[in-house]
Amino acid sequence: MQTPDSTSSPAMVIVGAGHCGGRAALALRTAGWQAAIHLVGDEPHHPYERPPLSKDLLTGDKTAEACALLSDADLLEARITRHVARVTSIDATARHLTLSDGQTLPYQSLLLATGGKVRTLRIPGGDLPEVMTLRNLGDAAALAQRLTPSQRLLVVGGGFIGLEVAASARKLGCEVTVVEGAPRLMGRAVPEPVTERALALHRERGVRVLLGVSPQSITRTATGVRMDLADGSSIEADTILAGIGIEPDLALPQAAGLAVGRGVLVNAHLQSSVPGIFAAGDVAEFPSVLSGQLVRQETWHNAETQAAIAAQNMLEGELAAYTSLPWFWSDQYDHQLQVMGEPALAASSTTRTLDDAGGMVIFYLDANNRLVGACGWGQTSRVAKELKLARTLVERRITASADVLANPATKLKSLLSNAA
Ligand SMILES: Cc1cc2nc3c(=O)[nH]c(=O)nc-3n(C[C@H](O)[C@H](O)[C@H](O)COP(=O)(O)OP(=O)(O)OC[C@H]3O[C@@H](n4cnc5c(N)ncnc54)[C@H](O)[C@@H]3O)c2cc1C
Missing domain, CATH: 3.30.390.30 (FAD/NAD-linked reductase, C-terminal dimerisation domain)
Incomplete structure (x- = not known):
């Protein structure tokens, strides 16, 4: 194993080169940090915005390049060192971390901006290649390839991403069915009068929406795949999208000794329970400014605004508190x-x-x-x-x-x- 490279110390290190990580790296430089900034992420792309993945990018109205948050030139200008690797362990006592390519990076402050990993359908047949998920550019490209006119798409999960994909697929001329286990769409985050209007809109635009039914198994047929539902009915499709949410991957922070709950637990300054380590974005569980209750937000706004606060506090000057109110949007048709x-x-x-x-x-x-x-x-x-x-x-x-x-x-x- 390589020993920490003391010549590059002190350094700011960010784990996760997604929305929050990318924004935080830039904010560190803008705030005046002069020494090294390492941005480590396991996706092959520079940081990009995910909202278009289920919307304009899927319909072909936006390119992957247009989703980018940082270009090669931006990274160069801001002197941000980008590592395409996975962080496999953090030594919080020695303040260094190990990458999947064997490198070891020392840090002065560390930000965990690792987002979440998509839930998969844990039913028989849930691992067939026709069953897809949507979290990154690769997923979007693979899904887009299958959404050609008259293709039958079955969306499992009537949440935001499932419904956005349903709307995009209708635009592309697909036959779309949405299966939601709850009695209404978009769960508890959205009040009933609005979910009723959204349901009416999807039905009006030709989506078959089934509420209160859950999938039991998936089998391959001569013409595609068949999903059997708990009520005894079944649906034939060419592609199934599991839009059933994400979960933060807490193995890395837990192994490093950080306190975790439904995410990495942080205070209002986005500091974790371990000195020098911060968390922000989808992975962070933080006290809500209105109620003080611990919340985790999976939104563009949260990633964007927590990045700035985390970066400021990593610099160990005057601590800033995260006071932004939650906000998110969803575009459907x-x-x-x-x-x-x-x-x-x-x-x-x-x-x-x-x-x-x-x-x-x-x-x-x-x-x-x-x-x-x-x-x-x-x-x-x-x-x-x-x-x-x-x-x-x-x-x-x-x-x-x-x-x-x-x-x-x-x-x-x-x-x-x-x-x-
Ligand atoms: C399809 C889709 C549509 C969306 N639409 C909307 C919308 O309309 N409105 C809205 O408000 N929000 C939307 N969101 C949510 C928003 O995009 C996310 O909240 C935001 O991307 C979170 O940013 P993040 O940086 O916390 O996580 P991410 O952007 O997910 O970045 C985390 C990165 O960390 C990497 N990583 C994880 N573990 C490691 C490790 N150990 N080592 C190295 N790298 C690691 C991941 O691969 C990933 O690249 C959407 C999300 C998706 C997926």
């Missing part, structure tokens, strides 16, 4: 869904109708009529401006009565001055 803040903390809610085409925002208020969250839905071109304003209102935690928020005559902009 020409519609957009947004959820902001923490609707679960609400004492009451009120609905504002945005247009005559089903556009709406549900605002969530605490007991003092202070906004703690909102969920918006509608045709993107018609509701984008209102959803942006709703997000600003939630971010500023304005106080307003339910009636005022629901009244279409109230200009949302006029409420901005009610900031808490």
Whole structure:
């Protein structure tokens, strides 16, 4: 084994060259760190944004190059050393880590931005090659190849990614069925009135949606694959996409002695339980700014904003706290869904109708009529401006009565001055 290279010390090391890792590497340099920055990731690509993988990239409206967050030139200019390797162990006492290519890297501060790995279908036949998952560029390219007109796609999981892929596949002319085990789409993160509208939209656009049914087994047939369901029925398809979520891979941090829960446990400064090691992005479980409860966010916004805070705190100057409110969006056909803040903390809610085409925002208020969250839905071109304003209102935690928020005559902009 190689010994740590003392000439490259002190160094900042980031494990995971995805969205959060890429952004953090750049932020370290921008914040003035002069010595080495090592960005270690096991994908062959430079950091890129994942949202297009289920949307524009899948439909061919965006290229892989357009998803990139950092180019060769950016890495060179920022003097970021990129390692295409897997980190296999961390020695938190000696402050160095070992890579799958045998290298050992010392660190002054270390950021874990390792995201999550996709859940696979653990049923008989779940490992057939026709059963796919979607997390990276390679997965998207493989899936795109199969989504040609008239191909039969069966999506298991009516969550955001499953529904986005269903919408993209319809655009590509595929026959699409979605199977969801719960009684409604998109789980608990989205309120029922919005999930009802999304369900109606998918059915209107030709997707067969089955709720409350779970897959039992998959068998190859002469013409494709057949999935048998718990209710005794079965569905034939050419391709199955398992869109059943991700789980952080906690083996590495656990072996290094870090406290873990549903993710790597960090405080408001994104510091783990071990000095010098931080975690951010999908892998981090952190205290919510509104409730203090531990949460894990699998969103673009979380990866983007935690990267900046983690980088600042790795520099060991004045510690910054992560105070950003949750926010995510999902694009399905020409519609957009947004959820902001923490609707679960609400004492009451009120609905504002945005247009005559089903556009709406549900605002969530605490007991003092202070906004703690909102969920918006509608045709993107018609509701984008209102959803942006709703997000600003939630971010500023304005106080307003339910009636005022629901009244279409109230200009949302006029409420901005009610900031808490
Ligand atoms: C298809 C898809 C669509 C999405 N759409 C939306 C959307 O519309 N809106 C939204 O808000 N969010 C969306 N997201 C979520 C968003 O993209 C993620 O939250 C974000 O990418 C998380 O960034 P991250 O850096 O934490 O993890 P990632 O971007 O997953 O990066 C982690 C990286 O670490 C690498 N890694 C893991 N372990 C190791 C190791 N031991 N050694 C080296 N490398 C390692 C992984 O291979 C990966 O490259 C989408 C995600 C996907 C997959």
